[in-house]
Amino acid sequence: MTGRVALITGSSRGIGRAIAERMAEAGASVVISSRKADACEQVAAGIRARGGKAIAHAASIADKAALQGLVDRALEEWGRIDVLVCNAAVNPYFGPLLEITDEAFDKIMASNVRSNVWLCGMVIPHMAERRDGSVIVVSSIAGFKGNTHLGAYGISKAADMQLIRNLAVEWGPANVRVNAIAPSIIRTDFARKLWEDPQTYEKAVRSYPLRRIGEPDEIAGPAIFLASKAGSFVTGHVLTVDGGVTIGGGD
Numbered sequence: 001m002t003g004r005v006a007l008i009t010g011s012s013r014g015i016g017r018a019i020a021e022r023m024a025e026a027g028a029s030v031v032i033s034s035r036k037a038d039a040c041e042q043v044a045a046g047i048r049a050r051g052g053k054a055i056a057h058a059a060s061i062a063d064k065a066a067l068q069g070l071v072d073r074a075l076e077e078w079g080r081i082d083v084l085v086c087n088a089a090v091n092p093y094f095g096p097l098l099e100i101t102d103e104a105f106d107k108i109m110a111s112n113v114r115s116n117v118w119l120c121g122m123v124i125p126h127m128a129e130r131r132d133g134s135v136i137v138v139s140s141i142a143g144f145k146g147n148t149h150l151g152a153y154g155i156s157k158a159a160d161m162q163l164i165r166n167l168a169v170e171w172g173p174a175n176v177r178v179n180a181i182a183p184s185i186i187r188t189d190f191a192r193k194l195w196e197d198p199q200t201y202e203k204a205v206r207s208y209p210l211r212r213i214g215e216p217d218e219i220a221g222p223a224i225f226l227a228s229k230a231g232s233f234v235t236g237h238v239l240t241v242d243g244g245v246t247i248g249g250g251d
Contacts, residue, residue: 002027007070009119010088012039015138018216019085019223024052026224031069031074031081032056034088042166058234059207060124061088062107072201083227084123086116087138089156091190097151105152107168112156120178120184128174135216137164137182138219140169141242160193168236169173178236179226184242185213209244 006023011018012034020030024047032040032047032054040056042067047054057073059066069214074081090111093104116137127133142150160180169177170181185204187189195201195213216232225231 001083004028004082005031005074005075005080006083006085006227007031007033007081007123008085008087009033009059009115009166010061010067010138012036012043014190014217015183015186015216016085016087017043018207018220019087020054021047022026022217022220022224023053023083024054026228027052028083028227029053029078030055032068033059033064034050043161051208061111063119067115067118068122071119075126080124081126082133084119084133085138085227086119086160086221087135088115089138090120090196091150091153091192093152094149094223096148100152107201108152108156112153113159118165120163123176124171124176127176128171131175134231135164135167135174135176135178136223136226137178137180138163139238141182141184141240141246143238144240144246147169164238165236172235177226177231179220179231179234179236181222181226181236182238182240182242183214183218183219184208184245186219187215207248208242209246209247214241214243215236 006028008016010018011020024030032044037058044054057070059070078107093100108154137160139160140157142154143161164180166179185194222239
């Protein structure tokens with residue numbers, strides 16, 4: 001990824017951080033972004049200390065003006081954005097779908113879907129002018145399956161899958177590729193309740209052929225594939241990275 005510029009949302013921790021750090025190691029100049037400026041700068045400073053190129057810019061995915069400021073900063077700093085990774089997402093509700101409040105449902109859909117539409121609208125036209133670019137949306141296997149506690153989140157992630165298909169069709173003629181990654185449970189703060197307790201963890205991994213959950217770095221590799229020339233003929237695709245859980249397994 002030498003010479004490429006990658007903007008990654010939600011990159012101060014977890015999957016986003018792993019993607020940013022590995023892309024920087026692969027030669028990309030990366031833009032670290034999340035809501036907290038100090039956390040962003042800490043990650044960017046670590047990348048620079050290891051010889052990589054990184055800047056930090058805090059922005060909330062719920063704030064369209066803030067996202068435009070993030071994109072503008074990247075363009076001012078490096079003059080281009082070759083890779084956009086829409087990783088940041090929220091899930092303020094855990095429970096039966098029909099009991100969710102309007103406020104929580106709207107927040108999930110706005111943060112997990114609308115913000116990605118905003119960012120793509122801000123970035124893809126610049127990619128199209130150069131006839132080169134890769135967009136990656138971090139979705140989830142929750143978008144494939146029904147779930148008794150993550151219904152609204154799953155709806156948002158299924159919407160992201162359709163978003164990338166539509167954008168891939170619309171912008172493919174300009175050589176802009178748009179794909180998604182659908183992870184299963186990954187060892188991040190976002191899913192801490194599902195892996196921190198040994199009994200809960202043991203129950204969860206029974207259905208995984210690999211008998212374990214994933215690590216953030218295991219999403220970074222697929223992201224680099226989709227962002228680089230290695231994935232130059234892949235678009236409109238949802239790459240499932242889930243330890244085999246969606247195809248069955250377990251006792």
